[in-house]
Amino acid sequence: MKLFSVQQIREIENKAAELGMSHQRMMENAGSAAAGFIRKNMDIRKKRIAVLCGNGNNGGDGFVVARKLFENDGEVTVILADGLPRTETATENLIAVRERDIPIVDYAGEPGKAVLHIKTADVIVDALYGIGFHGRAEGSAGQIIETVNRLKVPVFAVDMPSGGDCNTGAVEGACIRADYTLTFIGHKTGQVIFPAAEYVGDRILCDIGLPEEAYENMDYEAILIDFETVRSYFPKRQHNTNKGDYGKALIVAGSYGMAGAAAIAARASVLSGAGLTVCALPKSIDPLVASGLYEPVYRPLAETMDGILSNYTGSMLEDELQKADACLFGPGLGRSGEIAVLLHRLIERSEKPLVIDADGINAAAENIDIWKRKKASVILTPHPGEMARLTGLTIEEVQANRLKLAGDFACEHGVTVVLKGAGTVIALPDGKRYINTTGNPGMATGGTGDMLSGMMVSFLAQGMDTEHAAVAAVYLHGLAGDMAAQRCSQHSLTPTEMLNELPGVFLKTEH
Template identity: 40%
Template structure:
């Protein structure tokens, strides 16, 4: 799903009306109806609902939501932060249809009166004060209303965006911004919806009538949704067999790090790969084989340190034959001879390659050797590994994640998965996808190995849809982490919890893909 600026969103609305003959009143009606439907499904027990409206189109959406909620039997109070005579255009039209009394508040002083404060007692607030067209700072009456929302413990559903937020800001918001327990925005998200930490709850995007042809953006940014990955998690055809879903070969493991390769191997199977083989240093093989009987193993020549040796290159050449995808790096170590082995494997083979962990570190000071133009190459660095690839620091990477990911992917013609909060997936053409699933509990050893196996497993099943496979793996990886957090919490979460909860992650992704409102 595309991410657009506030100005681009205005142009989308204009084009929808002028070029595609969808009246602006229809867009507003659909927007308000979506908010009402969300409230009815997610806050069904709320009996008294206060809808606080500004004088612009965001307020117009609120008027529609109020009418719809009233029609469904809710006790609705509309509070207008303006004189009704100030309303214009579509907002004025929707105000005329509000079927309940409206309390108009004209000043900060009036807002503080007992009459108004008593009216605000509610089970739920709907924040329809300011939308994504607003530019901070907010002041006066609107600021007072926002302060009241923030001081209250009553749940708040934001219409379009929490009032006071700058829709184009990708980082920390400044000034007065209303808190929100949930957000319902429209058509496509703006940068703040994805990067802005505007709510601890869900953000949903409601389609309100704009056709895909009207949705254009100069940002080159997309957010992964369940709808984007739906074809890759759909039920299988009845006559499928293991050969239908590819064969993953994982090169990794060393003395003390056998678990990393084993986790990658089973993760590939857990997302649906037909076969998974781990090729590892021969002294480590019994340990790797002991984790999961479903994962096949192959012994490789090793160094004195118990790591894979360059003497294994010929054997690996034979093992790669017939494999759909190659994953290199989990637990492989940075022993000098092993580092040389990694670089030669990447240089010599044209099978799609997923490169992670010390497989990435092998290219510190050798990043020019990384080129995905001859075969798909997927890199999955965390900020520290990314820093080593570009000769920088993890702090510098974190300060400029988007540009660094985009530039590296474009220069090296590969897919770069820059892990972290809001993992970025950068394409060779510079387009970037943002993942919103996942949580801090996943900041624990082994989750990256699980992701490597998942990416390889999805590529094995979808070799002609490499990007889609990566998107699906990243999204479900984070979603499995979110499921795990619900049962074990963030502090106790370990990497293999993700494997246990992939089944539920798949189920939720399928369910969300079927819903009208799109969760981001």
């Protein structure tokens, strides 16, 4: 599913206007479609409906909604949050509301009366701010939003919950918490990026009758990952095959005290279908990992006094990489100059795709230009803190514009970036970007990232390209988390419980 920026939506609107569809007709169709959805999903007859209208075109959409609901026996009151409309098309629709004697209350002139109508409403329609809003909802609009959010009635947002940024997903102040967001023309990036995504509720794309030609050759910001797309990445396995047909994944992971990272990544690789998983790890933790996980092949390697892989293992790792189809480097390796030396050596000499995670990313952050010397594709899987170290920004700055930041970094350094978190962003070096929809807060616990990177290297080893491996791993990893949470709760969710769900996840891809 394509996601559009506000500017791209405006371009589609203008193209539709050039093709003969007036902005007045678009507003009429949008308001009619929104009202139609509300009527279809609830009986509005004799229901008290407060339609909250700002002074822009979103308010104009609200006037159309108010008129249509009134014409179908809703007891409608229009609340003007910021006075009279500023645009001609919205003004025309306010006139149409007045001609039907629909009650109108100006919040500025009669705040008490306006609040009473809001508090006693059975249904709220939010048409305060449109998709062009950014910043903080203040003044009368901010007060109205806070009042609405204290109510326990159905709330329908027109195009975007007021207070949320439709480009970045930022929420700087009060924001309408909608049950449904009725959007038009196309889905917008800010509707699926957190924190705004938490306020959207169910996102419904309403058809407003734009000609198909209006969408031709139009750019989009990102793609929202869906199950059917991911399932198409997994062809049916043929009977006449052997383990060599499904690739060899090399995992370089673990250190003293971090044996679990290696175990989780290796088990994820095995369960994700790699023909053979080879786990290279410090020799001191080899017995611990191998005694609990039998399927991988183990390569115990020399280590430092601190239990971290020694840089003297570089030639052995190169030999293993020559025999592998893809390599994961980083989970639980620890932070030291030894790890940085090993990473640089692999990047400079490897012709196999690499997944760099966790301490591998921390080592890379010390020499950000290392990517210029890579010979193969690289996937980086940072969480916000690691992304902050890679870019020199604060975590808050990273989180404020995840989609753009990941995209810019990927293009500048020629790598694929998987910026983890709620609504994980996948950015490719060619500018293409994805946003994930699976996953839940229970996955915010140690080890889930090791599982993700293990799945990713497994898919690469099986022959998926970088794009498909990253997208599939992120989506299915989140799906495993969702399935595990349904069984054991978000509070008790662990990587082990998620790993136990992977067979069920892959059953879904096979049917």
